Amino acid sequence: MRTAALRRWSWVHTWSSLVCTAFMLLLCLSGLPLIFYEEIAHASGAGIETPSLPAATPRAGVDAVVQAAQAHHPGLVPLYLFAEPETPEQWLVKLDTRVDTDERLARFAAVDARTAQVLGEPVFNEGFMHVIYRLHVDLFAGQAGKLFLGAMGLLLVIAIVSGVVLYAPFMRKLEFGTVRHDRSTRVRWLDLHNLLGIVTLVWALVVGSTGVINTWAELILKAWQAEQVTALRTGGGTPAAIAPRAPASGGVVQNAMEQALAAEPGMVVSMIAFPGTLLATPDHFAVLLRGDSALTARLTQTVLVEPQGGRVIEAAPRPWYATLLQLSQPLHFGDYGGLPMKVLWALLDLVTIGVLWSGLMLWWLRTRAARGAHAQRALSGA
Template identity: 70%
Template structure:
C-alpha cells in the first residue's frame, strides 16, 4: 500500500472512530447489563411472576383470561393477548375503551394462564434496567435517537474496516500478538489497542452491524405490518386450514378456538400475540394470531395468520420477506441470546474488551495531540 493510501485510510479510521467513540462507549456500558437483563431481573425480584404450581396444571381458556381482564377493568374491552416472554404461564392482556382505538390510553394487565387470575399491572418504564435499555436503544429521543445511534453504528463499522486495512502493513514489522513492553507507554497502548482490536474484529462487526439493523426495525416492521394487514383485509390471502365440520358452532367468536386453529395450521410454532377482531392488527371479522418458532434460533421468526371468528377458517397473506427475517434474527444475535448463559458470558467479555479498545483509541489520539499516528 502506498504512503498516500495509508494516509487516506488513517484519516478515515481516525475521524470515523473519534466521532462515534463516545456513543459507542455509552452503548457498550449500557449493553453490558442488558446482556444479563433476564438474570438481573430475576435476582432483583423485579416484575410480577406466576405463582409456583405443578408442571401439569391445566391452562385456563383464553376466553376466561379475557373475562378476568375485563372484570378488572369493567369499562374496557380486550384488544390483544401477548404471551409472557420468559414465563409461559403468563398472559399480558391489553384493553381499551373500544376495539378501533388508537391505543394511546390503553391499559395492560397480567393474568395467570392457569387460574385466569389477574396478578397486577406490569410497569415497564421504571427501574435501573429500563434506564439502561432506553439509553442503549434511543437515548430517550425516540425514533430520531434510534436513527442517530444507527448512524454512529455505521461509523463504527467504517472504523473497524479501516482499522483492519491499516493493521495488515503494520503487522509486517512485528509478530502477531507482540506488545513492546520495553517501549514508551503510548507504544505499549498502541500495540495493545491493535491486538485487542484484531482479536475482537469479527464480534465487533457482527454486533455493530446487527445494532445498526435494529435501529431500522421499527420503520421496517411497521411498513411490513401495514402491508400484511392491508393484504389480509383486501382478501389477498390463501387458506391454510379450511373450516372443519364443527365450524361456526365451535368458533362463535372464541379466542381460545382461534388459537387452537392457528396452532393446528402451523405445527411446531408457538403463540406470541393474538389480536381481537376490529383492532389495528386484525380485520373486523378475524382474529390475528402471530406465531413464532419454538427453538432459540427460530423464536424471532414470526408468521401471521387470520382466523375467521365465525367458522375457524385460517388464512395467510404473503410470506415473510428476507429483510424482515434479517431484522428478526438480528436482535438476539446482538445481545447473545442464542446460546444461554455461556454465550452471554462470552458476549460480556468481548464487550469489556471493546471498551478497552475504544478507551485506548481515545488515549492514543489524545497523547498524539490529534496528529496522525505512526506505528
C-alpha cells in the same frame, strides 16, 4: 499498500472512530446490564412470579384469561395477548379504551395461564432498567434518537473495516499479540488497541451491524405489517387447508388460537391481536406464531382467523428484511445460548470498551505530541 492510500484509510479510521466513540462507550456501558435484563429483573423482584402448580394442571381457556384482565381493568378492551417464552405459564394482556388508540396509555395485566387469575400489573416505563433501556435504544428521543444511534453504528462499522485495512500491513512487522512495553507510551497504547481490536473484530461487527438493523425495527415492522394486512384485506391471503369450525365452548379467542395452530403445525403462539388493532384487520384475529426451537423462536408467521366460523387465512411469506430483523434482535444481546452466551457477550463488551478507550488515548497522545512539536517549532522560529 501505498503510503497515500494508507493515509486516506488512516483519516477515515480516525474520524469515523472519533465521531462515534462517545456514543459507542454509552451503548457498551448501557448494554452490559441489558444483556442480563431477565436475570436482573428476577433478582430484584421486578418480574411477576407464577405460582407453582402440578405439571399436569390444565390451562384455562384464553377467553377466561381475557375476561380476568378486563375485570382487573374495568372499562378497557383487550388489544393483544402475549405469550413470552421466558414465562410460558403466563399470558400478558394489553388493554386500552378502544382498539384503535395509539396505545400510549395502554395498561397491562399478567394472568396465570392455568387458573385465569390476575397475577399483577407489569410496569415497563419506570425504574433503573427502563432508564438504561431508553439510553441504549433511543437516548430518550424516540425514533429520531434510534436513527441517530443507527448512524453512529454505521460509523463504527466503517471504523472497524478501516482498522482492519490498516492492521494488515502494520502487523507484518510484528508477531500477533505483541505489546512493545519497552517503547513509548503511545506505542504501547497502539499495540494494545490493535490487539484488543483484532480479538473483538467479528463480535464488534456482528453487534454493530445488528444494532444498526435494530434501530430500523419499528419502521421495518410497520412496513411489513401494513404490507401483509393490505394483502389480506384485498384477498391476497391464502385460505388454509383445514376445515373451519364454529367457536368452541371455550370462546371465540380460544377457537381462533386453536385454528391458527392447526393451520401451522409445529409452531406455538407468540401473540394474538384483536380485530381492529394495528396488527389485525377489522374483521379478523391476527395470530402470530413462532417456532419452538432456540433459533426459530424469533421467526414469526401471521395467520388471520375470522371470529365467527373460524376460517383461517395464511399471511404472505415473511420478506427477507423482516427475517433479518427478527434474527438480529436476539443476536445483538446474545439471547440464543442462555446464560453462558450472555457471559461471553458481557466479556466481549468489556474488551470493546477497552478498544474504544485505547483509541481515545491514542488520539489524545498524538494530539498532545503534535501540539508540542508545533510549539517547539514556533519557539525555534522566534
